[in-house]
Amino acid sequence: MGVGVVPGRVLAPVRQMTAAVQEPPFPGGSPAQGTLESQSQRIKDAAKAVQADLRSRAATASGEAKNILSATALMATDPMLVTSAIKLLSSPDGARTPERAVWEAGSGVAEMLSGLGGYMAERVSDILDVRARIVCELRGEPAPGIPYSEQPFILVAEDLAPADTATLDPRKVLALVTASGGPQSHTAILARALGLPAVVAAPGVQEIPDGQPVYVDGAVGIVNSSPGEEQQRAAESWAASASSLKAFSGSGRTADGFSVPLLANVGSAADAALAAVACAEGVGLLRTEFCFLNRDTEPTIADQVEAYGGVFEAFPGRKVVVRTLDAGADKPLPFLSNLDEPNPALGVRGYRAHAGFPGVLERQLQAIATAAASHTAEVWVMAPMISTAEEAAEFASLCLGLGLATPGVMVEVPSAALTASSVLGEVDFASIGTNDLTQYAMAADRQLGSLAALNDPWQPAVLQLVRLTVEGAAAAGAADGKPKSVGVCGEAAADPALAVVLVGLGITTLSMSARALGPVSAVLSSVTVAQARELAAVALRAPTAAAARSAVRSALPLLSELGL
Ligand code: PEP
Ligand code: MG
Secondary structure, three states: OHHHHHHHHOEEEEEEEEOOOOOOOOOOOOOOOOOOHHHHHHOOOOOHHHHHHHHHHHHOOOOOHHHHHHHHHHHHHHHHHHHHHHHOOOOOOOOOOHHHHHHHHHHHHHHHHHHHOOHHOOOOHHHHHHHHHHHHHHHHHOOOOOOOOOOOOOEOOOOOOOOHHOOOOOOOOOEEOOOOOOOOHHHHHHHHOOOOOOEEOOOOHHHOOOEEEEEEEOOOOOOEOOOOHHHHHHHHHHHHHHHHHHHOOOOOOOOOOOOOOOOOEEEEHHHHHHHHHOOOEEEEEHHHHHOOEEEEEOOHHHHHHHHHHHHHHHOOOEEEEEEEOOOOOOOOOOOOOOOOOOHHHOOOOHHHHHHHHHHHHHHHHHHHHHHOOOOOEEEEEEOOOOOOOHHHHHHHHHHHOOOOEEEEEOOOOHHHHHHHHHHHHHOOOEOHHHHHHHHHOOOOOOOHHOOOOOOOOOOHHHHHHHHHHHHHHHHHHHHHOOOOEEEEEOOHHHOOOHHHHHHOOOOEEEOOOOOHHHHHHHOOOOOOHHHHHHHHHHHHOOHHHHHHHHHHHOHHHHHHEEEO
């Protein structure tokens, strides 16, 4: 058993990820060949070759995969890694081979990143991946990676390196199972983007022999290495229904015709184009920081106009909600983050960076306004990590001053949910970020697999915060004489059962990864608004997250019929 992160039922043989690269010995091994200078050059050349390989894979990838491969490529020639490896070649405690020097330098960088915590600690797997690739390059061995197989298979690994997940072939890999990793790990995010059933944090799966048929249920986290006939049938019926689930008509509604626009979360123009093909009714979250994760310096206004314009282009006449840069914690941007904070998730992130990095937000808003002016998309703008009504008011006045007529806020800090009537009094709309709202309500780092049970948007405390936000928005709307819409753009909106509960709580739009549009619309259209409200009441009354989930799921038999 593990934590299910992407629904789907698959029965197929397992292939274990290629064995990890062996640690080069020290002392020992064959003595290094050549002068110090030539050995240093070999390290530099190997790092460059790895970077070139990752870059060429980035060039053929798209969306999130492209971003991750480009970021990993940058790490390959990281000066800290390469320089400390070269220093180690002539270390006073004994000369190392180039392979050994790279190995030790990689450990040093990984230790340093892990000490920094938060997003930096998440990058440890990237640096260790790069280290393994450079060592293989120096040895003239093929790079570690996904095993080759003629037959489609379930890929099992300790945790997947981003560079591997980014390039895996979804025609060959039917599902992903990892022994570690959390619901927000790269494996989970990419599995969601690829629509691959996935289970993470499933200890012991690496003992399963290659070729063994295994049943995986990504909705509930089952990994069974001795599947019976019933599971065989469940996998067959999932395979039969999966293709119809992929389709979304382009109009989210309940069984009694109540409209709930289903929007897409995107991070680039390429994502937006895919979301438009998937019939998303607009964009509910443009994560603008994703457009610039690889940059050391602030993008120019012209670069920003181009990036945002590319997204608006994909949705003519449709709503596009642009979130201003959410830098910090798990997504630091060198030009907008203080990298030595002791506790980045509670630090200067999101809107809070506005005070310490003057001008960046104004220039971004200017770029959004300029891009909006030459497109027909209906552009709304929201700020991440708003905690108080004063921040909301300040943001709204900046937006209005630059001609952006529809300002809003993310509700992802419990204080904003608790004071929603005054926060919403300052802006036109709110979008609930359930990923962070859960992390902060439960004081559980969203990156940690070991805290997955706490980090669950079905937690009673999180559902109560959603309810309070909707109620606060209604009060603010009544006071202002204009309704304030409240959407959800966290991962919770992509869980079809939770989506029904959210609608029952009064959420008016749901925004999700484009792959989730089909399943969410299928389940939503099976209930009336009154039933959704009843299920919301059931969930609110439940004493635990597990009880809420199971009570709601058992009232929605379609979920298990569809394997969701
Ligand atoms: C959230 O916190 O739910 C959210 C949508 O923002 P992000 O995942 O980008 O922090
Ligand atoms: Mg967030």
